[in-house]
Amino acid sequence: MTNELALAALGDPTRRTIFECLSDRPSAVGELAQLLPVSRPAVSQHLKVLKDAGLVVDQKVGNRRIYRLDPNGIGDLRDYLERFWGCALTTFKMKSEQKGQE
Amino acid sequence: MTNELALAALGDPTRRTIFECLSDRPSAVGELAQLLPVSRPAVSQHLKVLKDAGLVVDQKVGNRRIYRLDPNGIGDLRDYLERFWGCALTTFKMKSEQKGQE
DNA sequence: CCAGTTCGTTAGTCATAGCTTACGGTAAGT
DNA sequence: ACTTACCGTAAGCTATGACTAACGAACTGG
Numbered sequence: 001m002t003n004e005l006a007l008a009a010l011g012d013p014t015r016r017t018i019f020e021c022l023s024d025r026p027s028a029v030g031e032l033a034q035l036l037p038v039s040r041p042a043v044s045q046h047l048k049v050l051k052d053a054g055l056v057v058d059q060k061v062g063n064r065r066i067y068r069l070d071p072n073g074i075g076d077l078r079d080y081l082e083r084f085w086g087c088a089l090t091t092f093k094m095k096s097e098q099k100g101q102e
Numbered sequence: 103m104t105n106e107l108a109l110a111a112l113g114d115p116t117r118r119t120i121f122e123c124l125s126d127r128p129s130a131v132g133e134l135a136q137l138l139p140v141s142r143p144a145v146s147q148h149l150k151v152l153k154d155a156g157l158v159v160d161q162k163v164g165n166r167r168i169y170r171l172d173p174n175g176i177g178d179l180r181d182y183l184e185r186f187w188g189c190a191l192t193t194f195k196m197k198s199e200q201k202g203q204e
Numbered sequence: 205c206c207a208g209t210t211c212g213t214t215a216g217t218c219a220t221a222g223c224t225t226a227c228g229g230t231a232a233g234t
Numbered sequence: 235a236c237t238t239a240c241c242g243t244a245a246g247c248t249a250t251g252a253c254t255a256a257c258g259a260a261c262t263g264g
Contacts, residue, residue, distance in 0.1 A: 004115065011113025013106065014252080023190050029211060042253055044212060063210050063261050069190045078191075081183065088125050088171040089180075114222080131241060144223055146242060165231045165240055209262075214255105221250080226243105233238080 003080040006053040006073065014038060015046050019069070022056065026068035105182040107155040108175065116140060117148050121171070124158065128170035 009015055014036065021032055029047065033040040047067055050056040054073030059066050111117055116138065123134055131149065135142040149169055152158040156175030161168050 004118070007109075007118070008113045008115075011110045012252080013110075016106070016109070020186075023187065030209090038252085039254060040211075041213080041255085045252080048212085060260095065211065069187075071191055074187045074190055078183070078187070081180070084121075085125065085171070085176045085180070088176055089173055116222085132239090140222085141224060142240085143225085143242080147222080150242085162231095167241065205264100207262105207264085210260085212257105212259085214257080216254090216256105218253085219251090221248105223248085224246090226245085228244105229240105229242085231238105231240080234236085 001080075002052075002054045002073070003077055005049075006055055006077045009049050009053040009055060012046070012049075014042075015050060018043065018046055018050065019055065022067060022069050026066050028064040028066055030064070032067075103182075104154075104156045104175070105179055107151075108157055108179045111151050111155040111157060114148070114151075116144075117152060120145065120148055120152065121157065124169060124171050128168050130166040130168055132166070134169075 010019065017036060018032055021027060021035055029040060029043055032047075033043045036043060047056060047058070051058065051067075054076065055070055056067055056073075057070045059068070112121065119138060120134055123129060123137055131142060131145055134149075135145045138145060149158060149160070153160060153169075156178065157172055158169050158175075159172045161170070
């Protein structure tokens with residue numbers, strides 16, 4: 001699933017930084033590359049991974065290409081993670097309540 | 103931060119499978135290895151990563167070593183992720199409401 | 205039409221992650 | 235005490251991922 005791609009994508013620290021930059025404001029590739037300690041092609045490749053993971057969308061405007069976060073993909077990942085550890089957290093909650101009750 | 107370790111840890115599919123197995127029930131290393139297509143030492147190494155990330159705790163019982171999910175670490179990661187994309191999702195919500203209003 | 209941007213893609217290098225095999229250490233059973 | 239089971243760690247190999255440099259495409263402005 002694309003959620004697994006998203007999780008793998010966010011495993012890389014550089015991509016997390018890119019994600020946070022885009023969280024601040026939509027940006028072009030060159031702008032992101034200036035903020036990061038890597039070259040512009042590297043940023044391009046990271047953006048491709050984020051795009052395939054459904055976390056980011058791009059839009060051509062004039063000469064440049066603006067990237068922004070994709071709320072749909074992010075929402076999907078959020079829901080996926082809720083189900084992912086929802087069970088573990090609820091059983092813990094049950095135990096803590098059970099313990100406070102005795 | 104350990105939250106970044108946790109994200110990197112969950113980036114690997116084998117570790118996600120281990121996580122899900124432990125979500126079902128606490129298990130020893132050998133039990134997990136039987137369910138997975140990798141060797142027992144590989145499982146041990148994955149469990150170490152998950153443990154360093156604060157997602158898992160272990161407990162010696164007799165000859166074996168039982169691993170279980172750590173609700174504290176999982177809760178921390180959950181909160182971290184909420185802050186992580188909280189901004190992106192709220193700005194989207196504002197836009198959708200703004201769009202539905204016009 | 206011709207430079208100058210901005211960007212994606214490719215080829216190639218280098219480091220790291222994941223895996224297995226082998227070994228040592230501890231606990232339980234006979 | 236000896237064997238068996240269960241586990242962590244180290245060493246070594248291999249595949250994969252991240253990066254850079256180089257190239258070509260699309261758009262802009264003189």
